[in-house]
Amino acid sequence: MGGGVGVTVLTVTAPVYLDAASAAPLHPVAREALLAALDDGWADPARLYGAGRRSRQLLDAARQTVAECLGTRADEVSFCANGTQAVHRAVLGGLAGRRRAGDLFVHSAVEHSAVLHAAERHVADGGRVTSVGVDRLGRVDVDAFAAAVRAPGVALAALMSANHEVGTLQPVGEVAEACAATGVPLYVDAAQTAGRGPLPAGWSLASASAHKWGGPPGVGVLAVRKGVRWSSPDPADEREGGRVPGAENVPAVLAAAAALRAVTAEAAAEDARLRPLVDRIRATVAATVPDVELAGDPDRRLPHLVTLSCLYVDGEALLHALDARGFAVSSGSSCTSSTLTPSHVLAAMGVLSHGNVRLSLHRGTTGADVDRFLAEFPAVVADLRRTAGVEGL
Amino acid sequence: MTLVLDCRGQRCPLPVIVLARRIADVGPGELVRVDADDPAAPNDVAAWCRMRGHTFVGVEPQPDGVPGIVVRREP
Numbered sequence: 001m002g003g004g005v006g007v008t009v010l011t012v013t014a015p016v017y018l019d020a021a022s023a024a025p026l027h028p029v030a031r032e033a034l035l036a037a038l039d040d041g042w043a044d045p046a047r048l049y050g051a052g053r054r055s056r057q058l059l060d061a062a063r064q065t066v067a068e069c070l071g072t073r074a075d076e077v078s079f080c081a082n083g084t085q086a087v088h089r090a091v092l093g094g095l096a097g098r099r100r101a102g103d104l105f106v107h108s109a110v111e112h113s114a115v116l117h118a119a120e121r122h123v124a125d126g127g128r129v130t131s132v133g134v135d136r137l138g139r140v141d142v143d144a145f146a147a148a149v150r151a152p153g154v155a156l157a158a159l160m161s162a163n164h165e166v167g168t169l170q171p172v173g174e175v176a177e178a179c180a181a182t183g184v185p186l187y188v189d190a191a192q193t194a195g196r197g198p199l200p201a202g203w204s205l206a207s208a209s210a211h212k213w214g215g216p217p218g219v220g221v222l223a224v225r226k227g228v229r230w231s232s233p234d235p236a237d238e239r240e241g242g243r244v245p246g247a248e249n250v251p252a253v254l255a256a257a258a259a260l261r262a263v264t265a266e267a268a269a270e271d272a273r274l275r276p277l278v279d280r281i282r283a284t285v286a287a288t289v290p291d292v293e294l295a296g297d298p299d300r301r302l303p304h305l306v307t308l309s310c311l312y313v314d315g316e317a318l319l320h321a322l323d324a325r326g327f328a329v330s331s332g333s334s335c336t337s338s339t340l341t342p343s344h345v346l347a348a349m350g351v352l353s354h355g356n357v358r359l360s361l362h363r364g365t366t367g368a369d370v371d372r373f374l375a376e377f378p379a380v381v382a383d384l385r386r387t388a389g390v391e392g393l
Numbered sequence: 394m395t396l397v398l399d400c401r402g403q404r405c406p407l408p409v410i411v412l413a414r415r416i417a418d419v420g421p422g423e424l425v426r427v428d429a430d431d432p433a434a435p436n437d438v439a440a441w442c443r444m445r446g447h448t449f450v451g452v453e454p455q456p457d458g459v460p461g462i463v464v465r466r467e468p
Contacts, residue, residue: 291444293440293444309440311406311409311441311444312406312409312410312413313406314404314406333405333433334404334405334431334432334433335404335405340404340431340432341432341433342405342432342433342436342437346436347433347436350436350439350440350443351440352436352437352440352441352444353405353433353436353437353440354405354406354409354433354437355406388410390410390413393410393413393414
């Protein structure tokens with residue numbers, strides 16, 4: 001290092017961020033687009049003077065880009081204030097639009113909590129809900145789902161494209177066929193797959209969130225397929241085709257679209273790069289950490305996400321121990337949730353919920369990052385087990 | 394019921410750890426009940442049974458409403 005005798009070289013390792021499924025780091029093109037649009041797209045796109053028309057032009061272009069990347073028509077896409085708002089509007093608007101067909105909402109047991117919260121509101125308003133179970137890998141029971149949508153009075157069905165906690169891909173195509181056979185619209189929460197490919201075939205309503213694909217936070221996408229009934233669940237105005245009230249955040253939308261175009265172009269290469277890294281995590285953790293349960297489908301899964309639970313380990317302590325070593329991960333353990341309830345996804349699958357961590361990789365994650373995690377993780381778990389006195393139990 | 398473990402007020406993974414420590418106190422085929430109010434406990438005890446080869450019998454709500462999670466020790 002060029003240092004003389006007595007010089008101590010400190011190795012400072014950069015933090016390793018492994019929580020892309022919560023928020024992916026901002027894509028460089030999104031940053032550029034955001035900075036440019038702050039100057040160029042600040043005006044109200046509903047106004048007819050020059051600056052307003054410029055904002056409208058940028059917004060229209062962003063909508064066209066997002067539509068192309070998701071495989072929709074531009075007039076099917078509305079921008080929301082965030083992904084959660086898009087979910088709520090998809091579910092409640094989809095149910096409201098089909099009020100005359102019935103009041104039953106069918107969804108999988110492992111939908112995002114935003115879907116479940118919308119379902120709770122539906123029930124509070126007098127509606128009915130059927131939750132369809134999943135297998136140990138988190139894949140919804142297609143026969144049970146098909147039976148559920150054949151019941152009288154089904155207004156809407158919901159199945160996510162892939163699970164956000166365990167990465168399992170859902171059989172959207174098969175479920176969509178069952179829904180189509182009974183004329184029930186299918187809402188697909190595509191938060192974890194948007195930017196990795198088009199929306200799965202058979203969707204009637206869909207939603208996504210820009211900060212899962214490298215766009216800025218604060219941009220959600222609601223897609224309502226042409227001809228699908230949708231009715232605003234709350235006061236509406238003329239914005240976003242009457243589907244999302246309030247002026248659009250044009251700079252953020254533009255940045256989101258730029259990021260989506262970029263990650264869509266990179267998707268195949270990133271899939272090929274990240275998938276083996278997750279395979280390596282799954283294989284190495286299973287081999288080096290005793291009593292660990294790897295959740296989710298090992299094959300039919302998202303390329304970038306893996307979840308595991310360590311027997312007898314406190315999830316919160318595990319998060320803090322990893323954070324202290326520079327690893328940012330999330331957890332589905334009850335002690336890490338504000339409600340102190342375990343992840344409804346892990347519970348529906350029947351897998352261990354304590355000692356749980358989810359790792360989700362992104363375009364900035366390197367093989368060296370993964371190797372560092374794999375080198376340190378066994379000792380982190382062993383230390384916590386030693387401290388708790390549960391070794392060999 | 395051969396053994397009852399009162400794990401009220403204990404957060405997961407503690408009820409599972411208590412069960413793991415005490416399961417050997419009963420003979421093969423005998424029942425242990427874990428009274429635990431942590432909402433993760435029934436799921437995590439069931440998962441532990443699967444990992445350790447014991448049988449998750451079911452949940453019997455106790456008079457105070459707390460789930461009593463019944464496990465049969467296997468050989």
